[in-house]
Amino acid sequence: MIVGARQGKLSGLRQLVAKAMARELTGFLVPGLDIAHAWGLDVEAAGVRLVASPRHASVLLVVGDISPALRNAAAVIYAQMARPRALLVLGTDDLSPLPSADVTAELSQHGLIDGIAQLRIAFAEGAFRPEVADFDAPMLHVRVEYTCPMHPEVVQDEPGSCPKCGMTLEPREVSANDVDTHPHETHDHHNESHGHQHESHDHPHEAHGHHHETHSHQHQAHEHQPVDQGASVEYTCPMHPEVVQDEPGSCPKCGMTLEPRKAQNSQAHAHASLDHSEMDHGDMDHSEMDHGGMDHGEMDHSGMDHGDHAFMSMIDVTKDLPRSSDGLPMDWIDVPFGPFFPGLPSGLLLTLTLDGDTVAGSSARTLAENVALLHHSALEPHSFVARLSNLEPLAPLAYRLLACQAMENAAGIKTTAVAAHGRVGALERERITSHLGWLALFGQQMGFDWLLRRAASLQLKFQHANYQQIMALKPDIVSLIKRLRRTPLLKSRNAGIGRLAQDNVLRGPVARAVGINNDARSTNPVYTSLGFKAISRDSGDSLARLQVRLDEISQSLALIDATGAIEPPEPANIGSATGAGEALVETPRGAAHLQLTLENGRVVTAQLETPSTRHLTLIDALIEQQSLGDALLAVGSLDLSPWEIRQ
Amino acid sequence: MTPELFPALITGAALFGIGIYGALSQTNLVMLLMGVELILAGAMVNLVAFWHHLHPDTPAGQMFVLIVMTVMAVEMAVGFGVAIARFRAIGSVEMEEAAELKG
Amino acid sequence: MISVQLFFISFFGLAAVWFAVVVFRTHSMMRSALALLFSQTALGAMFIGMQAEFLGVLQIMMMATEMSIMAIFMVMFMMDPGGLGKMDMTHQKRLSVIAGLVAFVAVVVVAVFADWGPLASSVPDAAQQIEDLGLELLGRSMLIFETAGLTILTAMIAATAVAVEPIKRNRD
């Protein structure tokens, strides 16, 4: 039985359809393809076709533990999927807003395969059910508020007409349970924020997009426009100023059509200023603009106010609109490229302010959990190392090595030469794995399915390969790199995208692509004995980053060949040493720095600093005024890992 | 009184009337351009009707329709060029604000 | 045969007029642009109905592209392209309705009461029409056709020149 079944009795035809659905499962991955590959899962081989939009998916795959923010986003994605929909969860149990999982399995390729087998049976039998439970979650609730299409800052809780332009206010849904000044729903999910109607119930989101009036202006000044009585529009005859009326018409004396005019109560008009009662069709008064811009009323015309007109003139609308680079005051829309976007690292939320197709502004943040290193009490070495390596699923070994080296440094223990070589081999293997994972993401962004598949399969093979297997895999990697270098138009597509200037914030391949040579390995005696020299380019764009990573893969292969051994780092027993220590390890994304203090054999304080935290701040300047495709490519080329970002 | 011509000519007249209404009543330059397009479309219908019923053998009638099509294209192109320039200058393409255009 | 052809002409004529009315009645700008598109397409179908095949196909093809580009301009310039605010974007309504009706009645009167002369009996078949049109364009009215081509070129250049952002001269 699947929770997200569709209404209907399982009759003959529906049985056939249910079987067809069971055979053709389309899946949507949470948190993302790179995490699935990091856990060693090959979803396509297991028989589920991955799709880019939750609408096209029939299965929601949740891989590994994810943070509450990501779980809320996953619940929004689940709500968007068309029924019948199923939930396959691997390796985690608590999924607060999501319904109970239809199939749970352990986090491995074997677990995935028999999880999918169970799912096919559940689909064949349970795709249609007479009584259907409806999925509802707190963040899907909505509060209706009314806003004016032309003045998004005018927001009221009950219907009516806009005080500034008299247009009928238009209902808009806003997430009910968040109170911050962000007017529209904040829970950014995968990629769209659309309302949608299931047959059974309606959990709308604030739908924004092309209806410009519903898009969200970030006007913090949200006060309701006070409808002041002072200046309202009256109609007067150009020939006989003493004829004053509240509605348009013709002058009783000369029959000319009356001209609209803004009545200033302080105006020293000859005629007695009648008290202007509220006009029926929405008050036309152009009350003083709060931000004191060019005040519309005070045009120095000959008393006859051309600009003012019975309806909203366009100048007021476009006056305060931000101007794009070509000088045209266009409407900007905020589009969330949410935590599970197929082209971006999973867990990263990129909210772009789009001016048509170009990025006018951006804000990036990670939704991954900010794991505290030391929860409460001091930690045993083993549990501390385990905690640090679980923190970053994309490069667990590097952080494990970092923890071991930091503790050994604090306890003053020297590692043997053989162990050091083994650790170098393990770190280099992880660098190759991580770069292959990035290549898979890069292939997905470029639209190369062949690169996505080959890089992912190599990555899965490399993850737990020993020395002999690596040597056997060497020709495959070399041929993949050669083919990438020969791909036509790849250079011209990547040259000049996301160009970075020299900046000491940069770390790892991103820094080396700009020419900064701060590789932590060059100070490591073991590496220098193996003849290691850092590779660097200087053009600093997406192409240079690609080339640096490709060179690093072949360099790491040569280093593994030189070390001759691979064994994952084990924490040396530090007995009951006390003292402070620190370590610097060149993770695949850059140098990570850990400081910790030991007290009779237990870790008391720890302070970690990771490369992705620094690279997150680069995004805004990087993608300013870029086209959408280039912006996403530039962000992808930074190889961010939202998991290691420390807020 | 040639009834065969009536359907086409009446359609042409109707499009012409709607085009005139649109051109005069709309306050936005773009909608005004659409009114003009309808007027030209009305003209084209009449041309083809006359060619079909009265002088089918002379291709000049058809050639004239091509000219009207080019006029439609040219009028739209220049109209939008002016609209963009005005939109950049004062942020509005409303006919009401056109009063300030000097010269 | 005449009645079928007449039926097609009047059907597409009605469709064209109805879409033309929708152009100015709908609030959503995108709908009004595509209504104009389908009005022109109905017109193209009408031309085919009147056995001017080449003109009809050309009209259908040209108008689809042209009106789609008009659609993006409408969305760009209009204050409320979605049309949800039900904004009334018209002025001097009475005057324009009267002018429209007067124009319509005048043309209909001319159409009905004028004497258009003898009706043609037969219409050359399509392939022959295209050939004549081709020879006409490059023969007798070559000059007209070339000037039409030239005006399009100048219009393209003029429109871009007007639309391009003026170079920031330091205004005195």
Add this chain to the structure above:
Amino acid sequence: MTTALILLLLAVGAYLVAVIEAWTTSGRWRLTAPITAGIALLGRESIVPRKSDRVFFEVAPVLLLISALIAATVLPLTPDLIITDLATGALFINAALVYVLVALLMAGWGPDGAYAMIGGWRFLGQLIAYAMLIVMPVTAVAMRAESLLTTQIVASQADLWNILYQPLGFVLFFVAAMALAFLPPFDLTTANSELAGGVEAEYSGVRLAVFRLGRLVLVITLATTTVVFYLGGWQGPWLPPWAWSAIKILAVTALMLLAGRALPRIREADLLNLCWKLGIPLALLNIFVVGLLILVWP
């Protein structure tokens, strides 16, 4: 009768396109996959976004399918297997295929979604790039056949196919046809990694099935058009005409689906640059060369 037969052939063609497309992406021949995927899609719930422009949302997939079908009416698979042999056949194909753009604009504007909207407007920019590159090579083909009748065009290639007579025209037409069917690398409008499905993202259930069927029929129609214009339609030694047509169409379809796989998705600016600064001059040159060949060579 011929209409029913052609519709059946188009359906089979669409199925084969689906199989070839699945093969180019996953590298495996799964013959029953398109059918089961189709049935599964029909069984799923079709969601309508709440604040969508309902008319556009419903009409878009149907218009895509209809425009591809109408374009196929003037394409001759064998000397007598053609629905209507219009005197302006070649131009009519292009007139029908322009409505693919209208359908995608509607699909972009309809569901009131940011990705769909951006996808829709991007395809308009793409049309501005490829529109000329379709019409000009067709002019050259019509020049050689001295008529717009598609059967006449095929007959004119009896001694020498157009792909050899005007190879430049073939290349330009082929690239423009791939851009029209938004196949990779021109899939700007349904870019999976940039717009998460673009115009297709909002559709599900039956509407998505009609949208995808429309796209498959569009690919098979464009392949047939390429065969009729450049590969001599049904002409060929030994085999009967329908066999030649089938082989050539499937070959061109496979070439269309494979050619794009090796290239990265093109940028909008590059596409416009390439088509206007390089494509159109080449197309004019092609017309000039064909003119010379017709006059000089008997």
